[in-house]
Amino acid sequence: MEKELLISLSKLIEEPDEYFSHNGAMFFLGYLSHPPPLFTIVSKRRRRPRSFGETKIIFVYFPQKKIHHLQRLEYDEISLVVSSLEKTIFDICDYMEFSPNLKEIIDLVCKLPLNTDELISMSKFSDSALKRISFILSFTGKAVATRIPFMDMTRSPVLLDPRLKETEIAWDKRFYIRYPREIQKSPLACSPTEIDLALIEWMELRSFSPFQEFIFEKNFFPLRNDSDSDRFLNEFLRKYISEMPLNQMEYFLESQVDLFYEKQSIRLKRSIPIYFNRFLSKNFDLLINRKNEIKEFVLRNFLSNDLKRYENALYLASVLGMESELIDGLTKKGYELLNSGREKVLSAIIEGFITRSVNLPFLLYTILARIRSNSGNYEDAISILEVAKRKFEEEEDAFQALGEIAYASSNVYRMMHKFEHALSELFIARECYSQINDVRGLGMAETAMGNIFFAKGKPGEARLHYFKALNLMKEIGNLQAQAAILGNLGIIEYDCGIYLRANLFLNKAISLQRSLRNNWNLSNLLMTRGKTLMQMGYITRAFRVFKETYRLKQEINHNPGIFETAALLGWTCELLGQYAASKAWWAIVPEDEKLVSDPRIYFLIKTIKSQKIIFSGNYSESLRVYRDLMKIAKEKELPPLATESVNHGLLISYFGLKVKPDDDFEIPFQENQKIQSAYNLKILNKAILNILEDPLLNRESIASLLEEFIKNDAFDVFWPVYIGNLSKLEQPIAKKFCLHHFSRTPQPLINLYCSKIKGFSKIISGLSKEFKKSTFHLLGSNDSKEIRSEDYFRWQNSLFKGEEKIFFDGPSGKIVFKNFSKTIKPGSIPHKILSNLILAFPNQIEIGELFQSVWGINFDNECDPPAIKSSISRLRKTLGSVNPGLKIRAKGITSAKGKVVIRFPTKWEAVV
Numbered sequence: 001m002e003k004e005l006l007i008s009l010s011k012l013i014e015e016p017d018e019y020f021s022h023n024g025a026m027f028f029l030g031y032l033s034h035p036p037p038l039f040t041i042v043s044k045r046r047r048r049p050r051s052f053g054e055t056k057i058i059f060v061y062f063p064q065k066k067i068h069h070l071q072r073l074e075y076d077e078i079s080l081v082v083s084s085l086e087k088t089i090f091d092i093c094d095y096m097e098f099s100p101n102l103k104e105i106i107d108l109v110c111k112l113p114l115n116t117d118e119l120i121s122m123s124k125f126s127d128s129a130l131k132r133i134s135f136i137l138s139f140t141g142k143a144v145a146t147r148i149p150f151m152d153m154t155r156s157p158v159l160l161d162p163r164l165k166e167t168e169i170a171w172d173k174r175f176y177i178r179y180p181r182e183i184q185k186s187p188l189a190c191s192p193t194e195i196d197l198a199l200i201e202w203m204e205l206r207s208f209s210p211f212q213e214f215i216f217e218k219n220f221f222p223l224r225n226d227s228d229s230d231r232f233l234n235e236f237l238r239k240y241i242s243e244m245p246l247n248q249m250e251y252f253l254e255s256q257v258d259l260f261y262e263k264q265s266i267r268l269k270r271s272i273p274i275y276f277n278r279f280l281s282k283n284f285d286l287l288i289n290r291k292n293e294i295k296e297f298v299l300r301n302f303l304s305n306d307l308k309r310y311e312n313a314l315y316l317a318s319v320l321g322m323e324s325e326l327i328d329g330l331t332k333k334g335y336e337l338l339n340s341g342r343e344k345v346l347s348a349i350i351e352g353f354i355t356r357s358v359n360l361p362f363l364l365y366t367i368l369a370r371i372r373s374n375s376g377n378y379e380d381a382i383s384i385l386e387v388a389k390r391k392f393e394e395e396e397d398a399f400q401a402l403g404e405i406a407y408a409s410s411n412v413y414r415m416m417h418k419f420e421h422a423l424s425e426l427f428i429a430r431e432c433y434s435q436i437n438d439v440r441g442l443g444m445a446e447t448a449m450g451n452i453f454f455a456k457g458k459p460g461e462a463r464l465h466y467f468k469a470l471n472l473m474k475e476i477g478n479l480q481a482q483a484a485i486l487g488n489l490g491i492i493e494y495d496c497g498i499y500l501r502a503n504l505f506l507n508k509a510i511s512l513q514r515s516l517r518n519n520w521n522l523s524n525l526l527m528t529r530g531k532t533l534m535q536m537g538y539i540t541r542a543f544r545v546f547k548e549t550y551r552l553k554q555e556i557n558h559n560p561g562i563f564e565t566a567a568l569l570g571w572t573c574e575l576l577g578q579y580a581a582s583k584a585w586w587a588i589v590p591e592d593e594k595l596v597s598d599p600r601i602y603f604l605i606k607t608i609k610s611q612k613i614i615f616s617g618n619y620s621e622s623l624r625v626y627r628d629l630m631k632i633a634k635e636k637e638l639p640p641l642a643t644e645s646v647n648h649g650l651l652i653s654y655f656g657l658k659v660k661p662d663d664d665f666e667i668p669f670q671e672n673q674k675i676q677s678a679y680n681l682k683i684l685n686k687a688i689l690n691i692l693e694d695p696l697l698n699r700e701s702i703a704s705l706l707e708e709f710i711k712n713d714a715f716d717v718f719w720p721v722y723i724g725n726l727s728k729l730e731q732p733i734a735k736k737f738c739l740h741h742f743s744r745t746p747q748p749l750i751n752l753y754c755s756k757i758k759g760f761s762k763i764i765s766g767l768s769k770e771f772k773k774s775t776f777h778l779l780g781s782n783d784s785k786e787i788r789s790e791d792y793f794r795w796q797n798s799l800f801k802g803e804e805k806i807f808f809d810g811p812s813g814k815i816v817f818k819n820f821s822k823t824i825k826p827g828s829i830p831h832k833i834l835s836n837l838i839l840a841f842p843n844q845i846e847i848g849e850l851f852q853s854v855w856g857i858n859f860d861n862e863c864d865p866p867a868i869k870s871s872i873s874r875l876r877k878t879l880g881s882v883n884p885g886l887k888i889r890a891k892g893i894t895s896a897k898g899k900v901v902i903r904f905p906t907k908w909e910a911v912v
Contacts, residue, residue, distance in 0.1 A: 019082055020040065023036035069087035070082070085113075093105070096162060110203065116143045172221075237275070252276060297316075302325065314326060338371065340517055340520075365384055366388070382413075406426070414448070422452050426445055440473070443476075446466075447484065450465035454492055483513050484509075487528075489509075499536050499714055500713050506532065510525050510526065539746055567585070570583070579853035587844075599636045606625075610649055641677060654692060655725075660693065684705070702733075703731055707733055710737060724760070804907070806882070810912040822881055830878065834879075837901065841901075851868055869893050885903075
């Protein structure tokens, strides 16, 4: 729209209560792509129409009581008063002379992110508007029947659209409304930003052509959550399924397994609504007469390489009682399905077999045991394998079965940290595989032995077993096993602190796992790669990897992994200086007492919390906490890396307190010792201990140790605590070590240490001249990474290219969408709020945490709500003027426990 026309339109608002509504408001709010030929201004007094060229302006008179829910938008310094989204829909339905046609109104209600309760509430100002809006919300499914105020409606009949005179009119006594019968056949347009699964499924059903014809035939449309409508829907579903043509039925049956994976199925395009699948899962008797047709369909799908179709065939075979075919199908591809994260159907079917004492092959027992151990139910897994072992010990020449069962048992015992039990099982497995010359089995046994020696802190022995296993698996071309072994080699190098080699192995393994679509193993490898990047000081790259890990852990429903990843995301946000975003990720992690059943996750999360105490500068408290952690590590017999990380925390605490370690402090590292578990961290701890005792006396030892540490591209987030003492060496290694760490430490962390550690600012002042920090953190809808200044400037130059994407340039404060842009002053309150919300996306942030992060003080329920409310309101106004779909949702804003979250209507990128 031309600026001159905008200025002219803005000058037409003469009274405080006058505002743009109808199509004009929809355009200014960003829900119409082109300006309408007619703009409507609502006023409490009568005014004459105007025009500017081909653009017409009509003034609509509303009584005083109807003028409310307004907002002011800014376009290039031009101010316009516009009705809110809900108020606009109310005006459209209340005064329809200048409204869009009825089909367009229904489509708008379908697509727009409406607050339906607020819309219904304001509709009570007008009986006709209340009936029309209630009807349209019910017709589209945007409101359930229980939310419609039928008791507030008068018995006076109302036309849904008074402009339609010559059409067939239907009567709906529920709403006392007459409406054109032809709309019963109108499909519903689902919003691209809608996340309500139940609503999406309802709209899909309502847009199903046969259902629309049934509605038209019966002259009745159903409501959500209404008993009469449920009976109507049941009648249609039974009729349609019983008469379904064979080709449609097969497509319908293929999507039956979607019921087990609702998160993944929310946006699938289907020719038959998912409502049918839900109905059929409770009424399979409807297809009993077509059992032979379905059986043929199942057998064809058992020949498919598509895992979803194969899994679907398994499910249908279990429903139809096809026992022998089902067992054969599970044996062929059960492990492939398991490794792709499809556990739910497998678990349900195998458990049913065991309950009914069906004679099963050994593979099904090991699959169920894997499912149990994946969810942390190790004792259940061992019990299942013991049942299998007793069964196959009674059979002759069952070497394959006993080898597989022993191998599966060893893996469970290893996860329980019962390493001697695990090794005993592996010796049995290896002997069984040797009896039948099973190369694959021998490779698996060697891999498992490598796992155990690795867990026992003997990486040298573990490597030997892994490389032997890798050669065996290459001999038979087993890519899946090669991927697992390469991943294990990467984990070993990570554990030892040889990060460059760890990254190399992990990248190869991740690439193979992606091609194999093994989401379980892929998520675990990504977790380790993220930790590797953290140990190398690449915080933003680690954040990106953790975000992908979090998504995969959600897809495979692995709660311990979700909690671990959320904690690591919270930690990375804290290192990047976005404390409210950090709290939002931490809010996903349960309390400590709920995590004690998984010692590894519990210990990792406790360790991160302990690191946060060091950041606070409370070294006395961190010393106490780390001593408690050391007791836990020894009691639970956790790996050496866990113990050494505690040692590191203890040393940093001693340094902060400026005291030497207690006599009982253990120094596990000996000079000239072979590379072992936690080797790199032991090197650093030895160096720190020497610096703490006497840097001048131990200068040669310190220099060689630190040289070895940074040679492995390692990074210590606590380096500023002891860098003052290290600088006394006046040796090149001290400056090299300092420069190496300074170049990788995020600026917010540098600022924190400058405020907490005396003399640190002076130490780094010289480094700032020698090494100008020029990295930026780029986040996006599906990615995040660290970029150099030249890449940042290239990115910055792309902001005005008209791309269908929202940009936030944090350093300049600019927000851009196509030709619209706004600038928020960097470092200002709204700027800090937006940065936190973006890093926390898609999670909510507590108001109290956001206030503390932005203002730097605790939230006071009596004094601070106006400040946070005003700041969020200003930010909302700014974001809405760039893209009206860019929303900040806040709830309970007057309380510290209130929540705030940002919602993007399209793809986005941000530099923070």
